[in-house]
Amino acid sequence: MEYLSNLGAGGSASRPSLFELVAQDQMRDLLQPAVRYVMSVYAQRYPRHLLRLVNKHDEFFAALMLVVELHYLRNWDASFAENFYGLKRSPAGAPRRVRKGASSTQRLSSTQIWSSLLVLVGLPYAKTKLDEAYEQVSGGAGSRIFGDIFAEQNTPPPADEPPSARIRRRGKAAFRMLYPYFNAVFQGAVFAYQIGYMYGKTDYYSPWLHLCGLQTRRMSMKDYADQEDRQRLAKKAASTALQGASQLRIMRHMLAMWLSKGFDYLKHALPMAVFFFKFLEWWYSSDYSNQGSTKPIPPPPDLxxxxxxxxxxxxxxxxxxxxxxxxxxxxxxxxxxxxxxxxxxxxxxxxxxxxxxxxxxxxxxxxxxxxx
Ligand SMILES: [Zn+2]
Missing domain, CATH: 3.30.40.10 (Zinc/RING finger domain, C3HC4 (zinc finger))
Structure with missing residues (x-):
């Protein structure tokens, strides 16, 4: 087992193994259903405020993750899930071993932050929407069973079809045909990178990181110390700047500080939500949930x-x-x-x-x- 877990390390202590990276990927995939579940539970209680959010869940989740990931990328040089697993992103080609005393932490540039955001939030959102569109165009599982799709394909278009409708119909047909190939290439590229990463052929865990020119690294003690230093410095700078400042500015500063604290707290809250979600999933599928319930037995069907x-x-x-x-x-x-x-x-x-x-x-x- 030691061999396997070291497979991805490739000799460098700061290079995370494939398993850590896959774990953080999976955590990110679990966040969305967990957040959706929590939201839908609360929406039943407060439908007036939350129902609209639940109906627009994809957009809401993307917006939420945009803010969260931006915070983590700015403060920790890592996505939320990467930070949870003690990983960070660093520009490719950065020196692996740094001279003593030199600053080992090369921060992300704002271009790298925004390209990371595009990959972390924009890409999954676009993929969800495309999957949804494909499901709609292909008629979904339901119509595949009931045969609507064949009826639609076999009926010839009306002779007086307006050109705009024809273009839309052909676009739909092309999308229906090409999307599975696109999807296969997409998944294949991700898989190929993972295999390559596992055998040390590439330093990039995913094609998107390659495009951004970013590599993932384990956080070192120095990274944590630097982060603490930065926070201390920022606090000091803020308190000197706020001396003699107006009430409004102080209030604004406090609000920003609380918000930032809240995002750091999310690191504990969101995984808790995931575990809670998994627990509920298990609970409702297990016999325990049925035990001790005093539900009346339904009456037998009429003769x-x-x-x-x-x-x-x-x-x-x-x-x-x-x-x-x-x-x-x-x-x-x-x-x-x-x-x-x-x-x-x-x-x-x-x-x-x-x-x-x-x-x-x-x-x-x-x-x-x-x-x-
Ligand atoms: Zn008989």
Whole structure:
């Protein structure tokens, strides 16, 4: 196992293994359903304020992550999930071993921050929207089952179709055809980079990091110390700047400080939300949630009344209505009546209905009843 976990390290202590990077990727993927779940729970309680947010969840989540990631990129040179796993981004080609005393932490430039944001927030958002559009254009799983898609493809377009509608229809058809290939190339590129990274062929974990010219590194003690220094310096600078400042400026500064504190707190809150979400998922799928509940047992479905033209129900419930002798091999059909297996199989096979209620019945709906 040691060999495997060291596979991605490639000899350098600051190079994170593939497993750390995959873990932070997965955490990011879990955030969205977790946030959506928490939001929908609260939306039931406060529908007036939150329902609109839940309906526009993709946009809301993208906006939320934009603010969060911007904060983390500015303060920690890392995305939220990377920071959670103790990773950071650094410009490619930065010296791996730095002379003592020199500042080892090369900060991200604002171009790198914004390109990171584009990849971290813009790309997943665009992908979700494209997936949604594809699902719509391809008709979704439902219409694939019910066959709408074939009906639409096979009906010739009307002769007097306006040009704008024709362009839209052809665009849709092209998108429907090309998107799976695009998706395959997209996933394939990500996968190829991961394999390459694992075997030390590339220093970039994903094609997007390559495009941004950024590599991921483990945070060192020095990085943490530098971060603390920066915070201290910023605090000092702010307090000297605020001396004799107006009330309004002080208030604004306090607000910004609280907001920043709040974002740092998210590092603990969002993973908690993920674990809470996973816990609920497990809870509702487990038997524990059903135990001790005092839900009343639903009433049995109504009996289907016998058809006046059908066979009479015998007074003795152990007698088969078809052969009117004691049942052998008792077998039930969906209407609820019980017969001998040979009698009812022959009847249903020929008539396709229940002999008593005349409800439609098929031979594969016969059920053997266990008897002692
Ligand atoms: Zn019988």
């Amino acid at each position: 289907i009344p016998p058809n006046p033209a059908g066979l009479a129900v015998p007074a003795d419930p152990t007698v088969c209505p078809i052969c009117t002798s004691p049942r052998t091999n008792p077998t039930m059909i969906p209407s609820g009546y019980v017969f001998c297996y040979p009698c009812i199989f022959k009847y249903v096979d020929e008539a396709g209905k229940c002999p008593i209620t005349w409800a439609d019945t098929r031979t594969d709906e016969l059920r053997k009843i266990y008897s002692m």
